[in-house]
Amino acid sequence: MIQYQEFYLNNGLRVLLHEDKNSPIAVVNLVYNIGSRDESPEKTGFAHLFEHLMFGGSKHIPSYDQALQKVGGENNAFTSPDLTNYYLTLPIANLETALWLESDRMLSLSFQPEVLEVQRKVVIEEFKQRYLNQPYGDLWLKLRPLAYQEHPYQWATIGKDIAHIENATMDDVKDFFYKYYIPNNAILSVAGNISLSDLEKLVNKWFGDIPMGKPYQRKLAEEPKQEQARHQIVQADVPLEAVYKAYHMGGRNDAHYFSADLASDVLGRSKSARLHQQLVRKRQIFNSISAYVVGSIDPGLFVIGGKLNKGISAEEGDQAIQEVLQDFLQEPIQAEELEKVKNQAEATLVLSEVELLTRAMNLAYFALLDTPDAVNKQGELIQAVTVESLQTTAQTILKPENCSTLYYKSL
Amino acid sequence: MPTEVKCLVGHNPLFIIIYKFMTYLDRNIAPSFQTIKEVSFVHPEVYSLSNGLQMYSFHADSQAIVRLELIFKASVLFEEQIGESYFTTRMLTEGTTQKTSEEISNYLDQYGVFMETNALADRSIIVLYVLPKFLEPILLLLAEILQHCNFPEKELQNIQNIFLQNLQINKQKTSFLATQAFKKAIFPHHAYGNSIEEEHLQNINTSLLSTFYQKYFYQKPFDLIVSGYVDSAIRQKIENILGKMTLQADYTNPTKTINPSTETNTQSNWIEKSDSLQASIRLGSLLPTKTHKDFFHLSILNEIFGGYFGSRLMKNIREEKGYTYGIYSQLAMLQQAGYWVIGADVKGEFARATIQEIHKEAQKLRQELVPEEELETVRNYMLGSFASTLITPFDWADRFKSIHFFQLDYQYYENYFQTLQTFTAEEILQSANEYLHTEKMAEVVVGQKELIAEEN
Secondary structure (H helix, E strand, O other): OOOOEEEEOOOOOEEEEEEOOOOOEEEEEEEEOOOHHHOOOOOOOHHHHHHHHOOOOEOOOOOHHHHHHHOOOEEEEEEOOOOEEEEEEEEHHHHHHHHHHHHHHHHOEOOOHHHHHHHHHHHHHHHHHHHHOOOOOOHHHHHHHHHOOOOHHHOOOOOOOHHHHHOOOHHHHHHHHHHHOOHHHEEEEEEEOOOHHHHHHHHHHHHOOOOOOOOOOOOOOOOOOOOOOEEEEEEEOOOOOEEEEEEEOOOOOOOOHHHHHHHHHHHHOOOOOHHHHHHHHHOOOEEEEEEEEOOOOOOOEEEEEEEEOOOOOHHHHHHHHHHHHHHHHHOOOOHHHHHHHHHHHHHHHHHHOOOHHHHHHHHHHHHHHOOHHHHHOHHHHHHOOOHHHHHHHHHHHOOHHHEEEEEEEEO | OHHHOOOOOOOOOOHHHHHHHHHOOOOOOOOOOOOOOOOOOOOOEEEEOOOOOEEEEEEOOOOOOEEEEEEEOOOHHHOOOOOHHHHHHHHOOOEEOOOEHHHHHHHHHHOOOEEEEEEOOOOEEEEEEEOHHHHHHHHHHHHHHHHHEOOOHHHHHHHHHHHHHHHHHHOOOHHHHHHHHHHHHHOOOOHHHOOOOHHHHHHOOHHHHHHHHHHHOOOOOOEEEEEEOOOHHHHHHHHHHHHHOOOOOOOOOOOOOOOHHHOOOOOEEEEEOOOOOEEEEEEEOEEOOOOOOOHHHHHHHHHHHHHOOOOHHHHHHHHHOOOEEEEEEEEEEOOOOEEEEEEEEEEHHHHHHHHHHHHHHHHHHHHOOOOHHHHHHHHHHHHHHHHOOOOOHHHHHHHHHHHHOOOOOOHHHHHHHHHHHHOOHHHHHHHHHHHOOHHHOEEEEEEOHHHHOOOO
């Protein structure tokens, strides 16, 4: 249970407080309602590049990092297809410094050309390090455009092409900033030992005069229902062949989300899951295999995938996966099997509430997704899944015509 | 200072006036701040179970999960064959006289338990997270594992097969190859430098692992560290099950010890990995362990050099030149030796230039005093960062582990905290002159030779 209080500023900034009287450290988490799904298809990778630029100096503060480190703070940020999230921790006594820093970069960046030039290079190296310089690293660069033909989830957050990052201009940067980095497109969540009235005073002081912007109306192309199975083969210098299957499913707010989530757990969460038992342990076809849901806000993907044992082809692996699926879809699962994945989900939820940082982050995320209160409803939603709802949902999702399949074949 | 400006919450008739006030907010001036003046350390509650096992417990009412850590004296330091400790710990959950591998996985998953078994450089560890309501069955399984592991042939084959294939995948990564070669360069004659290679697998068999298990796990005393929600009922359950196991006397210390004078190969080693877009760089040298008197200053020096986002290396190589997504410098502290590791994955053609910059930054730290402002920043950063590792019961347990196994007590942290508050630029300069000689360090670069070997 994460207790919280909330208020809004006149400029539309939504503020959440999770008061924890025991913590000498405070967390400030600021989520902007802008992710790679909001990018134009010609300028992908921009939300993430922009995240890097947010550390390159704001209007009145030349170095965000240095100013924060000086008061004993640490920070980081991440970008996903759905959102951009900035977070920091620092001694509670210095909370005001965090609000000074975050408000100044919400007010305006310094837009220095050198910062853009360097961060462009850094992001290109990040692109290589994470996606290109290791075997199978480009999986999502390939799988996304196969699964999504209309919706902007078709490109990865890093971007679909390094050239998009190489070509970004300062005008692009400014347009992006003024469109999305406005108080009425952000949610601030603070956790630590501070009262609501003290926080209200501080937040008003630093964020109160930032002008409201034109509300961002998200109008994204909807992904049409997939009617036919899709296949793609990647020839690569990989030691083991691999197969990845992505099925369309509902988004994070979909009524059947947790039925699908638990179905993926039954199939491929851990070593006792069906795919591992059947295909790694018994038949020794796969080196490793798992199933999971991506959990995106817009309609997402149910992914099954793994690497084959040496000498076994992707085709054979695909066939074996389908045999396991057939069995799974035909017979209702045992009550104990459902109980098991519910217990696993409960433990995950409890663990995620140990750290103050994840509590603050989850609050902001659920406020963006739905309501902050939803953070405390996840446990009930998990428990509400039944053998029947799980099976019906799985049958709807795991159809051959709803699937995009990608093979890695060894050269 | 704008700190006395009082603002009221929205929807107020005085809005215009308040707005005017706000326009006077001077954003150029940072709010006043405080440095951390004190920190407190949570010591463990120590219990002797009836069989003599020591249990160290860290409880907080606010927590809803229990972490159990069972730490054994078993590691590469005790091996006769490379890979013995790794495969023994991997096999702990692969079969007992009562349960098959499949049954053990089902059992753990049924109760939603996260469990890992790991062979580290100095010790082996079983760690698990369990909801309090499921603790009892999990303790029973642990007792079974510690007394009745049976090392099935079939499971070992499967695990070795998977290990070998993953090794082949990893060998395509420059970062993996660099780390392997680097470890060997730092410890050419010591078990710390070993990596498990394909040819070692033929020496690993179930009878070897079973013997290793008998020697270092079976009925052997271990350190039990319990953190999270650990009330008296939880402790009682632990006493009833783990406290009732038969234990034999303690066992001997590692046979392998280090001889620093013969260690470390400082020749540079440039390894070809064709088609790689980036080059992985590793530099480092042997250091004294964390029990040495110079360690605190060394860790501050390391922080300034490459330990945090505001470090010299990060600023120079990433934030000014954009050669890399990240560069770091770390002090690895093992039981018998410490070592320095500086690492980065950089654009191939900048490998040489990056190493030159690393040398330049090291030289600067040897020759020039760290300016006052940077000193203040790193001091406050390290104080804040230290304070933030003392919050949850898991943090308390982690802090405890990192002194307990080095025969240190909480005075160590008091001294560390005091050093952070008082260190001087002269002390850092001295430490750099003593330890930070990058040009004498072991140097490993893995990448496409035609790119990395270019003279700039």
